[in-house]
Amino acid sequence: MNRILVCDDDKEIVEAIEIYLQQEGYEICKAYDGEEALAILKKQAVDLLIIDVMMPRLDGIRATLKIREESSIPIIILSAKSEDSDKILGLNVGADDYLTKPFNPLELVARVKSQLRRYTKLGNAAENSQAVYRTGGLAINDDLKEVTVDDEPVKLTPIEYNILLLLMKNQGKVFSISQIYESIWNADAIGADNTVAVHIRHIREKIEINPKEPRYIKVVWGVGYKIDKV
Amino acid sequence: MKNGQYSSGIKTAAMVLQMVFLIVVIVFFSLIVNLFGRSMLSFRDIGNNSFFDSYYYVEKMGEELKELTSYLQLQMGMRIREEDKDLYKKYKLEFDDGDSNFYYWFSHGEKVYTNMGEHIKEDEALKRAKKFGSYLYYDDDTISFQGNIKQADKRTEMDMLRLFRNGSNGGGLVVAVDTALEKKDAIADAANVYDTYFPWVKSGLLIAIFSLLCFLICMIYITLATGRGNEDDKIRLHRIDYFPTEILLLAFIAFVGALIAFCARLGRQSWNVSSSLILTGTLVFLTDTVLLTLYLSFVRKIKADIFISCSITAHVFHILKEGMRTQRILNRAVISFVGIAVLGLLFAWQAFANQHMWAIAGLFCVYIYLAAHFLQQAVQRKKILNGIIQISSGNLDYKFHDAEFTGDYRELAEKINTIGEGLYNAVEENVKNERLKTELITNVSHDIKTPLTSIINYINLIKLEKIQNEKLENYVDILEKKSLRLKQLMEDLVEVSKITSGNITLDMQPINMVELIYQTGGEFNEIFENIGLTIVTRLPKEPVMIIADGNRIWRVVQNLYSNVAKYAMKDTRVYVELKVNEDTAKFSIKDISAQEIHKSAQDLSERFVRGDESRGTEGNGLGLSIARNLTSLMGGTFEITLDGDLFTASITFPLCK
Numbered sequence: 072m073n074r075i076l077v078c079d080d081d082k083e084i085v086e087a088i089e090i091y092l093q094q095e096g097y098e099i100c101k102a103y104d105g106e107e108a109l110a111i112l113k114k115q116a117v118d119l120l121i122i123d124v125m126m127p128r129l130d131g132i133r134a135t136l137k138i139r140e141e142s143s144i145p146i147i148i149l150s151a152k153s154e155d156s157d158k159i160l161g162l163n164v165g166a167d168d169y170l171t172k173p174f175n176p177l178e179l180v181a182r183v184k185s186q187l188r189r190y191t192k193l194g195n196a197a198e199n200s201q202a203v204y205r206t207g208g209l210a211i212n213d214d215l216k217e218v219t220v221d222d223e224p225v226k227l228t229p230i231e232y233n234i235l236l237l238l239m240k241n242q243g244k245v246f247s248i249s250q251i252y253e254s255i256w257n258a259d260a261i262g263a264d265n266t267v268a269v270h271i272r273h274i275r276e277k278i279e280i281n282p283k284e285p286r287y288i289k290v291v292w293g294v295g296y297k298i299d300k301v
Numbered sequence: 302m303k304n305g306q307y308s309s310g311i312k313t314a315a316m317v318l319q320m321v322f323l324i325v326v327i328v329f330f331s332l333i334v335n336l337f338g339r340s341m342l343s344f345r346d347i348g349n350n351s352f353f354d355s356y357y358y359v360e361k362m363g364e365e366l367k368e369l370t371s372y373l374q375l376q377m378g379m380r381i382r383e384e385d386k387d388l389y390k391k392y393k394l395e396f397d398d399g400d401s402n403f404y405y406w407f408s409h410g411e412k413v414y415t416n417m418g419e420h421i422k423e424d425e426a427l428k429r430a431k432k433f434g435s436y437l438y439y440d441d442d443t444i445s446f447q448g449n450i451k452q453a454d455k456r457t458e459m460d461m462l463r464l465f466r467n468g469s470n471g472g473g474l475v476v477a478v479d480t481a482l483e484k485k486d487a488i489a490d491a492a493n494v495y496d497t498y499f500p501w502v503k504s505g506l507l508i509a510i511f512s513l514l515c516f517l518i519c520m521i522y523i524t525l526a527t528g529r530g531n532e533d534d535k536i537r538l539h540r541i542d543y544f545p546t547e548i549l550l551l552a553f554i555a556f557v558g559a560l561i562a563f564c565a566r567l568g569r570q571s572w573n574v575s576s577s578l579i580l581t582g583t584l585v586f587l588t589d590t591v592l593l594t595l596y597l598s599f600v601r602k603i604k605a606d607i608f609i610s611c612s613i614t615a616h617v618f619h620i621l622k623e624g625m626r627t628q629r630i631l632n633r634a635v636i637s638f639v640g641i642a643v644l645g646l647l648f649a650w651q652a653f654a655n656q657h658m659w660a661i662a663g664l665f666c667v668y669i670y671l672a673a674h675f676l677q678q679a680v681q682r683k684k685i686l687n688g689i690i691q692i693s694s695g696n697l698d699y700k701f702h703d704a705e706f707t708g709d710y711r712e713l714a715e716k717i718n719t720i721g722e723g724l725y726n727a728v729e730e731n732v733k734n735e736r737l738k739t740e741l742i743t744n745v746s747h748d749i750k751t752p753l754t755s756i757i758n759y760i761n762l763i764k765l766e767k768i769q770n771e772k773l774e775n776y777v778d779i780l781e782k783k784s785l786r787l788k789q790l791m792e793d794l795v796e797v798s799k800i801t802s803g804n805i806t807l808d809m810q811p812i813n814m815v816e817l818i819y820q821t822g823g824e825f826n827e828i829f830e831n832i833g834l835t836i837v838t839r840l841p842k843e844p845v846m847i848i849a850d851g852n853r854i855w856r857v858v859q860n861l862y863s864n865v866a867k868y869a870m871k872d873t874r875v876y877v878e879l880k881v882n883e884d885t886a887k888f889s890i891k892d893i894s895a896q897e898i899h900k901s902a903q904d905l906s907e908r909f910v911r912g913d914e915s916r917g918t919e920g921n922g923l924g925l926s927i928a929r930n931l932t933s934l935m936g937g938t939f940e941i942t943l944d945g946d947l948f949t950a951s952i953t954f955p956l957c958k
Contacts, residue, residue, distance in 0.1 A: 108546055172753070264838065
């Protein structure tokens with residue numbers, strides 16, 4: 072049983088999150104500003120923190136900074152601030168994930184699960200095989216032809232698998248559509264079309280929590296696709 | 302030092318001093334002129350003390366020797382003509398009556414002529430002559446005159462030599478002056494005059510040089526000090542300074558002219574030394590008073606910068622200019638043209654018909670004036686044009702310097718400055734307003750998002766309750782859809798306000814348009830299939846590179862695609878094209894609108910404008926506005942054309958080399 076601390080100055084939001092997470096079987100602590108959250112963290116062992124940014128007394132960014140002095144629990148920031156600069160700030164001060172309001176409750180649940188799995192299991196999982204490629208919660212085992220996201224197996228078609236493998240083997244490198252086409256189909260890219268793009272979207276839909284804000288397969292618009300090292 | 306350096310006491314003292322020094326200089330100068338006029342002075346004499354060394358003495362001796370020669374010639378057996386009798390008597394009186402300091406001994410063989418006493422031999426005469434101090438004798442050995450009397454005149458010497466022409470050997474000539482000057486004669490008189498004045502010349506010269514220096518120093522001080530006071534830097538003007546410059550100049554010239562005329566008349570009469578000195582002093586005093594007053598007035602005028610402006614010419618010019626100014630531009634041009642034309646014709650007629658030099662010079666001046674005028678006009682026109690180009694190209698804080706322009710162009714420049722300022726302020730105001738608007742929208746959107754989060758969450762919770770009521774389920778669906786649209790609307794609103802206020806930073810990179818279109822196609826492929834739209838894509842095979850911000854250009858293309866997805870008629874074809882021209886790439890997407898569009902093409906990309914007006918569909922009217930603004934921010938052009946129901950959106954970017 073994981074204990075999750077939810078911190079937001081809007082009580083209704085805290086309660087709604089509580090309902091969703093309790094349904095998934097988590098134990099919930101509630102705080103309504105940063106100071107309260109810090110107090111609870113001192114008293115109790117907590118496995119994950121969901122925290123708002125704009126709160127009275129102590130805001131989410133400062134609270135995150137203070138928590139990070141002592142603890143490495145997963146922190147998900149949940150904020151109405153949706154600018155890129157806000158997200159970068161949040162992630163830089165030590166948060167593990169950043170979700171903007173209004174959010175999809177199911178997405179929040181999925182992200183919570185993902186963070187917890189990585190925090191509790193993956194951290195000490197040791198892989199020996201050479202054929203395992205990994206970034207964040209995404210792992211691809213070429214020996215078993217198996218893809219897992221946060222330890223959950225994902226089913227991909229052979230072409231999708233090959234595309235993902237290509238990107239995983241060359242993390243950080245951007246592949247254009249024709250490069251992917253040539254290396255997967257072993258044919259010239261003449262007459263290339265949407266095919267690769269469509270496959271990529273399908274992969275994204277299968278491995279990402281929110282395909283519109285992909286964590287793994289990033290689109291570099293007008294250049295190609297890549298998977299970043301995490 | 303600063304205090305009191307311009308006090309009126311010092312100024313008065315300086316003026317008195319310069320007057321004194323000037324009088325000294327001029328009096329000395331006139332003395333010298335006077336002495337020169339009497340041949341009493343020569344530059345060679347400076348440094349001599351004795352009369353017998355002076356040039357004046359040499360001159361005098363020259364006269365004496367000339368007379369002696371004539372006298373001897375008359376005496377020597379030649380017949381004395383009637384007309385020479387008076388001269389002979391005069392010489393005899395001069396040389397032989399024993400009342401002369403001048404002694405001579407002459408013989409050309411047998412007869413001896415002398416005033417040194419009878420029966421004196423030549424060598425004895427020479428001995429006595431040497432005793433007298435100043436002497437001259439003919440030396441047979443060197444066949445020349447010897448002695449300490451300098452010879453001034455070669456002719457006299459020749460005449461003297463001619464005395465020996467008819468004589469036999471043993472002749473000789475001895476001349477001497479008794480330097481004691483015991484007797485009163487012409488030489489004694491000359492020595493007396495010389496000794497009276499010459500010491501003055503020497504010391505006077507030093508005094509004069511010193512005085513001249515002092516005079517110059519005083520003048521420099523007065524020139525610097527005039528018009529200034531100790532209290533401030535203001536130039537104090539006297540009543541005389543307000544007289545027109547021409548009148549003062551005229552007075553100056555008239556006075557100098559009168560002075561020269563007067564001096565010339567004085568010079569024709571002969572004056573003795575002392576009275577001429579008194580006269581000179583008085584004249585200098587008067588002249589200096591008048592000229593110094595005028596000179597200082599000029600100096601003050603120049604200092605106060607009214608030398609030109611406070612003149613009749615300037616006044617006349619000013620009146621003419623004002624008259625011209627008040628005339629309308631057209632009248633002015635006509636008057637100027639007629640004036641120049643008449644003047645030019647007049648000069649040309651005189652130049653060619655009568656060949657007057659002044660007419661040719663005048664014609665030349667007219668041409669120079671015309672050239673200068675046209676050049677000036679052209680330069681000013683060019684400057685105005687450059688400024689307007691600057692302003693029209695967006696440099697709104699451009700300003701003309703009034704001083705660079707004259708006449709109408711100055712007025713024009715001032716007015717353009719005013720317009721530019723107005724534009725600048727308007728744009729500044731606008732930018733400020735847009736920024737405030739963006740801030741307001743961003744803040745409001747944060748405040749709306751929090752309750753919206755609760756709404757969405759609780760709608761979701763209701764859905765999880767598995768209500769067994771179809772009606773209620775339907776209502777919840779509507780609530781969900783609308784709340785999600787509200788969310789989208791908020792996001793678009795923030796974005797569009799940021800874009801229109803230019804409040805975003807772009808990350809410009811080389812972008813392959815072909816790749817981008819395929820990527821977009823991949824994203825939309827199923828959405829289009831679901832509503833029965835077929836995409837027909839016509840793209841070049843090779844990459845088409847442009848410079849743009851990848852995420853922003855994706856947003857543009859995405860908006861165009863979703864626009865098609867929202868408004869295109871079902872089961873039709875959508876044409877996506879990328880055309881490469883010489884240096885541009887043009888992306889276009891064409892579809893058949895599902896509903897009749899009542900708006901013009903331009904209105905469609907305005908904020909909150911939609912083709913259908915009914916708001917029944919999911920669009921919010923911001924998509925095309927965002928696309929258009931982003932495109933122009935990245936340096937591209939965005940265009941919408943409507944041909945009946947055929948809707949074409951296109952973006953054009955310059956190719957990246």
